[in-house]
Amino acid sequence: MSENLTLPAxxxxxxGAPSTTETLLEVEGLTKHFPIYGGFPIKRKVGAVxxxxxxxxxxxxxxxxxxxxxxxxxxxxTGRLITRLLEPTGGRITYRGQDITHAKRKQLAPVRSExxxxxxxPYSSLNPRQTVGSIIKSPMEVNGINPAGGREKKxxxxxxxxGLNPEHYNRFPHEFSGGQRQRIGVARAxxxxxxxxxxxxxxxxxxxxxxxQVINLLQKVQDELGIAFLFIAxxxxxxxxxxxxxxxxxxxxxxxxxxxxxxYNRPRHPYTHALLSAxxxxxxxxxxxxxxxxLSGDVPSPISPPSGCRFRTRCWKAQDKCATEEPPLxxxxxxxxxxxxxxxxxxxxxxxxxxxxxxxxxxxxxxxxSAGKE
Amino acid sequence: MTxxxxxxxxxxxxxxxxxxxxxxxxxxxxxxxxxRSPGRLMWQRFRRDRTGxxxxxxxxxxxxxxxxAPVLTAISGTDPYTLYGQDPTYADKPVLDEFGLPLGYFGxxxxxxxxxxxxxxxxxxxxxxxxxxxxxLYMALGVATLLTVTGVIIGLVGGYFGGRTxxxxxxVTDFFLSFPSQLFFIAFMPVVTAFFVDPREETPTYFRAxxxxxxxxxxxxxxMARLVRxxxxxxxxxxxxxxxxxxxxxxxRIIRKEILPNIVTPVLVQFTYQLPxxxxxxxxxxxxxxxxxxPTPDWGRLFAAGAQYTQQDPxxxxxxxxxxxxxxxxxxxxxxxxxxxxxxKSGR
Numbered sequence: 001m002s003e004n005l006t007l008p009a010x011x012x013x014x015x016g017a018p019s020t021t022e023t024l025l026e027v028e029g030l031t032k033h034f035p036i037y038g039g040f041p042i043k044r045k046v047g048a049v050x051x052x053x054x055x056x057x058x059x060x061x062x063x064x065x066x067x068x069x070x071x072x073x074x075x076x077x078t079g080r081l082i083t084r085l086l087e088p089t090g091g092r093i094t095y096r097g098q099d100i101t102h103a104k105r106k107q108l109a110p111v112r113s114e115x116x117x118x119x120x121x122p123y124s125s126l127n128p129r130q131t132v133g134s135i136i137k138s139p140m141e142v143n144g145i146n147p148a149g150g151r152e153k154k155x156x157x158x159x160x161x162x163g164l165n166p167e168h169y170n171r172f173p174h175e176f177s178g179g180q181r182q183r184i185g186v187a188r189a190x191x192x193x194x195x196x197x198x199x200x201x202x203x204x205x206x207x208x209x210x211x212x213q214v215i216n217l218l219q220k221v222q223d224e225l226g227i228a229f230l231f232i233a234x235x236x237x238x239x240x241x242x243x244x245x246x247x248x249x250x251x252x253x254x255x256x257x258x259x260x261x262x263x264y265n266r267p268r269h270p271y272t273h274a275l276l277s278a279x280x281x282x283x284x285x286x287x288x289x290x291x292x293x294x295l296s297g298d299v300p301s302p303i304s305p306p307s308g309c310r311f312r313t314r315c316w317k318a319q320d321k322c323a324t325e326e327p328p329l330x331x332x333x334x335x336x337x338x339x340x341x342x343x344x345x346x347x348x349x350x351x352x353x354x355x356x357x358x359x360x361x362x363x364x365x366x367x368x369x370s371a372g373k374e
Numbered sequence: 375m376t377x378x379x380x381x382x383x384x385x386x387x388x389x390x391x392x393x394x395x396x397x398x399x400x401x402x403x404x405x406x407x408x409x410r411s412p413g414r415l416m417w418q419r420f421r422r423d424r425t426g427x428x429x430x431x432x433x434x435x436x437x438x439x440x441x442x443a444p445v446l447t448a449i450s451g452t453d454p455y456t457l458y459g460q461d462p463t464y465a466d467k468p469v470l471d472e473f474g475l476p477l478g479y480f481g482x483x484x485x486x487x488x489x490x491x492x493x494x495x496x497x498x499x500x501x502x503x504x505x506x507x508x509x510x511l512y513m514a515l516g517v518a519t520l521l522t523v524t525g526v527i528i529g530l531v532g533g534y535f536g537g538r539t540x541x542x543x544x545x546v547t548d549f550f551l552s553f554p555s556q557l558f559f560i561a562f563m564p565v566v567t568a569f570f571v572d573p574r575e576e577t578p579t580y581f582r583a584x585x586x587x588x589x590x591x592x593x594x595x596x597x598m599a600r601l602v603r604x605x606x607x608x609x610x611x612x613x614x615x616x617x618x619x620x621x622x623x624x625x626x627r628i629i630r631k632e633i634l635p636n637i638v639t640p641v642l643v644q645f646t647y648q649l650p651x652x653x654x655x656x657x658x659x660x661x662x663x664x665x666x667x668x669p670t671p672d673w674g675r676l677f678a679a680g681a682q683y684t685q686q687d688p689x690x691x692x693x694x695x696x697x698x699x700x701x702x703x704x705x706x707x708x709x710x711x712x713x714x715x716x717x718x719k720s721g722r
Contacts, residue, residue, distance in 0.1 A: 083620050105622065112622035125613035128412055129635035135614075138631065139621035172411055188617065 024228050025059040025082065025115075025196055030091035032077050036303065050302045051077040053252035054091070056329060057230075059196060064222055064229040066243030066260075068236060068275070070299055074252040075232045076120075079198045082230065083117045084108060095196075113143045113192035118218075120201040122181035126173040132159070132184055133169040139191045158187040162217060179210035186217060196228045203238060211235075215242055236279050240264055245338075248272050251299055251310040254329060258339030266349035268332060268341040271311045274358075276351055289353035296361040309344065316358050317345045416639075419715040426711025429704040436701050440508040447505070450488055452498035454505045454671040458487070459496020469496045473686075481689030489693045493683045503694055505671035513583060514652040517590045521652075522645050524591065525598020526637070532599070533606025534629060540603070551596045559655070562589050563664035579670050586656060586665055594652075601644055605637045639716040646709035650702045657698070673698060 033048035052074040059065045067075050080086045082093060084100065093101045095111055103111070116139075119125035126135055136155045140147070147154040156166035162183040173181055182202060189197050199218065203211040215238055222229055233239050239246055240260060247257040248271065256269040267273050270293075277293040295314050300306055306313050312322035321344050329342040334349055359365045410418075420426055439446065447453055459470035469482055474494040476482025481490030481499065489499040532543035566585045571577050609615070610633070618628050653673070659665030660674030667675070673694060680691030 080616075085616050085619055105624070109622055112620070115620075117617065117620045119613040119617060121613055125617055127614040127632055127636070130631075131411070138618070138623070142618075142621050142623045142627065174412065175410075185617075188621075192621070 022061045023058050024061045024063075024096060025057070025230075026092075026094040027055060027057040027078075027082065028092045028094075030055040030057075030078065030081055030093065031089045032074075032081055032086060033089045047303050050252050050305055052081060053302075053305070055249070055252070055254050057247060057254065057257070059228050059230055061195070062222070062226040062228055063245065064231055064243045066239035066246040067230060067232045067249060068234060068239050068246060069249035070275075071234065072299055072302070073249045074302075075234075075249055076200050078249070079117070079200045079230060079232050083115055083198050085117075109143070113139070113145070114195040116189040116192060116194040116197050118182075118185050118189050118197060118199040118202045121205050122178050122185055123205070125185050126181055128173055131170050131172055132164075132176075135173070135184065136188045136191050139188060143192060145192065154191070155187075158190055159184075161190065161221070162187045163213075177210075178206050179213060182206060182210075182214050183217065186214075186221065190221065190225070190227075193225075194227060196230065198230045198232070200232045201234070202231075204233065204235065211238065218242065236264075236276065248275065251305055252302055253310055253342070255311065255343070256339075256341045257329070258336070258341075262336050262339040262349075265351060266336070266339070267351065268335060268339075268346035268349055269311075269343045270315050270317055270345075270347055273347050273351070290351055291354050292357040292359070294357075294359045294361050294364055309342070314360065316360060317347075319345065416715045420711060423711045423715060425707055426715065429708040429711065432700065432704040433708055436507065436697075436704075437511060439504055440511045443504040443508045447501045450486075450498070450500055452487065452501045454497060454501040455669055457495045457497060458491055459494070461496075464496075470494075475686055476689075481687055481692070483689075490689055492679065492690065493687045499676075499690065499693060502671045502676060503673075503697060506673040506676055506694070507697070509583075509666065509671060510653050510656055510673040513586060513656050514649055517587055517594070517652045517656070518645060518649045520587065520591045521594045521598055521648060522641060524595040526602050526641060528595065528599040529602025529604075530606055530629060530633065530637075533603040534610060534625070534633065536607075536610075543599075544603075547596045547599055550593065553593060555593045556658070558593055559589055559659055560662055560664050562593075563659065579666070582666055582670070586659060590652065590655060598641070598644055598648070601640055602637055605640050606633060609633050609636045643709060643713045643716060646705065646712050650705040650709075653698075654702065 030052055031050075031054055032052040033050050035045045036047040036049065037043045038046040055074070055078055057065065057067075057078075067078065069075050077086065081088050084093075084103070088101055091101065092099060095115065098111065100108060100111055126132075130138075133152065133155050136158055137151050139145075140151050140154070145151075152169070156169060159166045159168060164180060164183055164187070168176075173184065176184065182205075185202075202218065203214050206214060218229070218231075219242060221227060229242070231239060231243050233242075243260060245257065245259050246263040247254050248263065248269065249255065250271050256263065256267065256272045263272060264276065267276060273291065274293040274295050277291055278295075281290070293316075297314060300310070300313055306323070308324050308326050309315070309318070309322040312318040315322070325344070327342045327344045329340045331337070331339060332341050332343070332346055334346075335341060359368065452458075456464075458464045459468075459474070467486070469477055469484075469487065469491045470493070471477055476491050476493060476496075478484055478490075483490045487498050487500065489503060491498055492502070528543055528547070532540040563585060566589055567573075567577055567581070570585075571581060615628060615632055618632050623631075656665060657672075657674030657677060660667075660672045661678045661681075663678065665674055666672040676694040677691065680694065683690045
């Protein structure tokens with residue numbers, strides 16, 4: 001599947017970055033700390049899970065920004081903050097110049113219809129007690145939108161758009177497969193003619209054969225309707241297929257952001273290198289060797305993240321400076337326009353094999369050493 | 375493919391999921407592509423459950439009898455208040471011997487008195503039973519409805535809003551749960567009554583009913599509240615709630631449209647268990663002497679009287695006892711069937 005999905009991406013990688021688009025959404029220093037309460041008999045705040053800690057992002061009109069990272073690095077929290085399902089602890093979210101960081105439900109109303117969300121689990125994102133029709137219709141009811149020809153007609157059009165039979169209007173979610181349910185979720189998100197859709201791992205709960213269908217549907221939607229996407233995923237191949245720009249997150253921070261070509265072919269941050277190198281790949285020809293980096297351990301606890309650069313505890317290039325000084329997210333020398341990296345000691349902009357593999361996992365190393373001796 | 379009526383008639387209706395095949399056909403015939411709601415699926419499963427259907431029939435039969443008590447007593451030509459053994463009007467047709475025990479066999483069963491008569495007074499047992507059922511069933515229905523509504527509201531509020539609201543509602547629930555309810559029923563009934571009615575005057579019957587309602591209500595809503603809260607906590611975390619929030623829906627709409635339809639199942643199941651136990655509790659109150667009193671006909675009071683007479687006239691307790699056993703048994707089995715129909719995976 002990876003091969004299938006990456007093919008058009010590689011073809012399209014030559015068009016470069018759509019850099020001159022108007023900014024739709026701007027996120028500055030977005031922070032979300034979940035408090036931890038403890039103590040007896042009086043409970044008080046004893047700490048905080050720093051799920052998102054100072055994230056800067058911009059999404060242009062009609063642009064698709066991919067957000068990748070390991071599990072637990074704050075991708076989904078970022079998405080939920082932007083759709084205002086969670087209340088940010090700090091930072092600023094600006095939508096078309098309007099500050100929506102702490103807007104209340106009523107103040108948000110005009111913006112609500114323009115920012116929609118597609119959820120991860122198609123089995124839990126549709127109300128089992130409502131028909132497909134009323135599920136898709138309900139955002140229109142809430143926002144008092146009366147499309148020409150009535151809401152039902154619009155719902156049937158949407159069903160057709162996402163590749164479902166309009167006759168399914170009166171069916172219930174339990175009568176559909178996972179992929180079909182996700183299409184219903186897409187139709188619901190489209191019901192309000194949004195300008196921005198936050199897709200929170202929209203395909204990771206789906207069968208691999210269905211993933212491509214849904215991704216292609218989303219791409220079609222994006223091309224035809226010009227909707228901007230914040231595409232949250234941990235599948236790098238999917239993001240490469242779908243997104244024009246990619247942001248890499250690690251432990252609540254964006255470590256590298258740039259256009260697709262830069263991130264996938266000219267990554268600078270060691271973590272991006274490691275992430276790309278971790279993608280399994282089937283290669284018949286041995287000509288083009290990729291670098292091989294295997295990290296050890298897990299992401300540190302977001303309750304007490306490492307000082308300075310957060311990746312330093314697992315980085316093979318870490319030095320004293322990394323512990324004391326936090327690297328800013330800037331365009332470092334050798335980067336293209338719009339390609340920002342937060343690293344003191346960036347890697348070379350290539351993914352080709354290096355002289356020696358970086359294998360930090362002691363178990364894997366021991367295994368390979370013993371295999372090498374025999 | 376078998377049509378639903380066929381599947382119903384043939385004994386093979388217990389096959390795993392025949393309704394999937396049988397009803398999709400009819401659904402298509404009717405309106406093209408019409409989906410079947412979870413509620414309809416539940417109804418179809420329930421209809422295949424023979425125990426459930428029989429029990430539902432029995433339960434409905436009891437309610438109809440209770441509702442038609444005046445009609446039935448008109449047919450039998452008796453009423454629950456007349457003292458057929460002492461009233462001089464009926465002196466030509468004696469029902470009691472000189473010891474106050476019913477004449478004839480099995481508690482004095484006769485053409486006039488279908489279930490016999492009460493010793494000492496000679497009241498008609500059939501009339502007392504149907505009127506007593508009427509009192510008990512509709513009282514229980516009222517109490518169970520009140521409990522359910524209260525429990526659902528408190529559980530919804532606590533579960534949905536969470537945090538401090540949930541904490542304090544939870545503590546209040548715990549507080550009420552810590553009362554030993556049976557003792558408190560007995561202890562509080564006279565208190566509640568005396569609070570509104572001067573103890574020197576006679577308490578009107580409607581007020582006794584009201585007092586029972588209040589006491590059972592105040593001390594009974596906690597189970598439902600806890601159940602609803604737990605279900606709401608689970609439903610609240612589902613992504614379709616977030617989807618509703620993203621579309622800008624108000625909390626009222628989310629509760630009404632998204633959460634309530636999803637908690638109907640456990641609430642309905644709990645209700646079908648609650649009702650028979652409430653009937654038993656009301657009967658217990660009357661038995662203990664704090665519920666309904668003479669001469670109001672009541673199921674529980676029949677047992678209290680039957681317990682007195684049981685050495686001389688054991689037949690007196692037979693009819694009310696059998697009726698109650700059948701009713702409670704069927705209602706509980708009905709509750710099981712409803713639960714199985716809603717959740718076919720929770721097999722026994």
